[in-house]
Amino acid sequence: MSKKVIRWGIVATGGIAEKFAAACRFESARTGNSELYAVASRSMQKAAAFAQAWGIPHSHGSYKALFSDPAIDAVYIATPHNLHAELSIQALKAGKAVLCEKPVSIVAADFYPVIETARKEGRFFMEAMWMKFNPAVNKALSWVHEGILGPLTYLRSDFFLHAPYDSTSRLFDPALGGGALLDVGIYPVTAAILFAGKKRPAHIDAFLDKDEAGVDRYNRMHFTFDSGLKADLSSAITLHGIDQLRSLVVLGETGAAVLPLFWMAQQALLLSPTGETLETFDSPFPCNGYEYEIREVERCLAQGLLESPVQTWDDSIMVMEILDQIRQK
Numbered sequence: 049m050s051k052k053v054i055r056w057g058i059v060a061t062g063g064i065a066e067k068f069a070a071a072c073r074f075e076s077a078r079t080g081n082s083e084l085y086a087v088a089s090r091s092m093q094k095a096a097a098f099a100q101a102w103g104i105p106h107s108h109g110s111y112k113a114l115f116s117d118p119a120i121d122a123v124y125i126a127t128p129h130n131l132h133a134e135l136s137i138q139a140l141k142a143g144k145a146v147l148c149e150k151p152v153s154i155v156a157a158d159f160y161p162v163i164e165t166a167r168k169e170g171r172f173f174m175e176a177m178w179m180k181f182n183p184a185v186n187k188a189l190s191w192v193h194e195g196i197l198g199p200l201t202y203l204r205s206d207f208f209l210h211a212p213y214d215s216t217s218r219l220f221d222p223a224l225g226g227g228a229l230l231d232v233g234i235y236p237v238t239a240a241i242l243f244a245g246k247k248r249p250a251h252i253d254a255f256l257d258k259d260e261a262g263v264d265r266y267n268r269m270h271f272t273f274d275s276g277l278k279a280d281l282s283s284a285i286t287l288h289g290i291d292q293l294r295s296l297v298v299l300g301e302t303g304a305a306v307l308p309l310f311w312m313a314q315q316a317l318l319l320s321p322t323g324e325t326l327e328t329f330d331s332p333f334p335c336n337g338y339e340y341e342i343r344e345v346e347r348c349l350a351q352g353l354l355e356s357p358v359q360t361w362d363d364s365i366m367v368m369e370i371l372d373q374i375r376q377k
């Protein structure tokens with residue numbers, strides 16, 4: 049029996065679409081399980097230029113046209129956040145499997161219909177939370193699960209980046225879901241939940257520093273879990289992203305784990321409680337790190353799954369609901 053190749057359609061032509069195209073092309077050459085088949089843009093010209101740059105055989109001048117192409121099995125949605133939920137629903141209704149960039153919606157209420165549609169249509173849906181498939185992150189998690197760190201007491205994670213102010217950029221435009229929390233704060237929040245054993249915090253404190261347009265430039269969160277674990281988290285889009293403010297530290301009673309650049313980690317460190325390095329796990333990306341989420345979609349589709357057991361629908365919903373709670377604070 050010949051193997052089923054996943055024909056991908058990329059929706060939008062921005063920065064992350066380029067990264068995905070590179071990873072998909074890499075995987076396509078490596079295993080042949082995926083094929084970069086089509087790209088869509090709001091502009092036919094942009095779609096054609098992207099297609100040419102990445103050797104993609106088909107281009108569409110609208111997202112709808114891509115969804116109605118019957119040859120496409122799976123779509124990768126790479127627009128600003130505000131369009132993710134609606135486009136996911138359209139794609140699922142057109143019979144496509146969907147890998148959707150984070151966050152799937154601006155508020156949790158807009159997320160639920162996406163899952164209802166995936167369930168009703170019997171189609172695969174996954175939020176592209178690529179950190180969950182990262183080998184270094186999973187190594188650190190395995191140290192926790194094996195009890196090497198002992199009961200967890202404290203977690204700290206920050207994700208700072210410094211974007212030049214531009215009122216038209218999706219990062220600063222409230223209509224496009226701008227702000228640090230939804231763009232980068234989602235990673236420290238997801239990491240805290242992951243290391244806490246996919247548990248909801250029992251208590252959340254939060255502070256958001258907003259600009260005149262109502263977009264949060266900097267935020268700080270404190271979570272307390274029933275286990276006793278406490279987490280200090282922060283993110284920013286207007287503060288310099290030095291590496292010390294882009295890491296994850298998990299402290300337990302008998303050890304600690306450190307993930308430099310945790311959301312795109314290529315190294316995990318196991319430390320003693322007094323800070324000596326006991327183990328260094330290096331895991332350079334074969335391509336750019338996005339190949340791992342593509343492999344997960346391939347694996348799930350080959351098994352006929354509707355959701356990934358690693359990044360489940362409930363995982364995404366829980367984080368989205370917590371992001372809602374943070375903003376309510």
Ligand SMILES: NC(=O)c1ccc[n+]([C@@H]2O[C@H](COP(=O)([O-])OP(=O)(O)OC[C@H]3O[C@@H](n4cnc5c(N)ncnc54)[C@H](OP(=O)(O)O)[C@@H]3O)[C@@H](O)[C@H]2O)c1
Pocket residue numbers: 059060061062063064065088089090091094095126127128129131149150151176178218224230231
């Ligand atoms: N997983 C990750 O590591 C990662 C990294 C960066 C971003 N992201 C996520 O990916 C999404 C896109 O981010 P990006 O950095 O690629 O953004 P970007 O460079 O601004 O690109 C967004 C693309 O969306 C399309 N688009 C549709 N409506 C738009 C509108 N009203 N304004 C601007 N663009 C519009 C445009 O493509 P067309 O004009 O071709 O239609 C545009 O090129 C975001 O939700 C973000 O959270 C994820």
